[in-house]
Amino acid sequence: MFHLLRPCRQVGSVLEIDLDELRELGIRGILLDLDNTLLAWDNLVLSDEVQNWVRHAIAEGFQLCIVSNAHWMRLETQSVVLGIPYVADAMKPSTRAMRKALDLMGLSSHQAAMVGDQIFTDILGGNRLGLFTILVVPIFLKEQWWMKGVRWMETRVVRTLRGRGRRIWRGRELKSKVHKN
Numbered sequence: 001m002f003h004l005l006r007p008c009r010q011v012g013s014v015l016e017i018d019l020d021e022l023r024e025l026g027i028r029g030i031l032l033d034l035d036n037t038l039l040a041w042d043n044l045v046l047s048d049e050v051q052n053w054v055r056h057a058i059a060e061g062f063q064l065c066i067v068s069n070a071h072w073m074r075l076e077t078q079s080v081v082l083g084i085p086y087v088a089d090a091m092k093p094s095t096r097a098m099r100k101a102l103d104l105m106g107l108s109s110h111q112a113a114m115v116g117d118q119i120f121t122d123i124l125g126g127n128r129l130g131l132f133t134i135l136v137v138p139i140f141l142k143e144q145w146w147m148k149g150v151r152w153m154e155t156r157v158v159r160t161l162r163g164r165g166r167r168i169w170r171g172r173e174l175k176s177k178v179h180k181n
């Protein structure tokens with residue numbers, strides 16, 4: 001079970017994803033969580049940096065797709081702004097929506113990465129499907145009240161994985177450094 005909760009990589013934000021490494025691994029598609037990965041959960045405006053990163057990744061030859069548990073009405077705007085497709089109501093860690101995204105991109109699971117800020121949804125779902133999983137530090141650390149329980153559970157997982165000799169960090173510990181597991 002715990003190996004499914006362990007991300008393949010951890011980075012401070014999407015801006016720090018090593019696209020060259022992904023290409024070398026044969027990855028051609030990137031599935032992106034939205035809330036707290038691309039923008040703060042209570043925000044509707046994507047930062048210029050994130051928008052530029054998406055354009056850069058597309059220019060580098062990657063296909064991108066937003067895969068989010070959010071309702072399509074929240075995703076539609078961001079999809080138009082970024083010029084990339086989305087799969088809404090994903091119900092991660094269910095792999096159904098991730099498989100749909102792979103179908104949209106015409107890629108198999110070993111050709112794609114899943115990027116997100118939550119271990120129990122993004123990382124678990126991605127690992128279950130055999131995607132290359134990348135955990136980012138949540139953009140907005142002051143979250144909905146119910147997320148406190150989720151983050152507490154994530155901390156327990158991180159401690160357990162560390163106890164087993166794995167290199168893994170909690171969000172605040174990462175700061176802006178890129179770490180490789």
Ligand SMILES: [Mg+2]
Pocket residue numbers: 033034035036037116117118
């Ligand atoms: Mg998220």
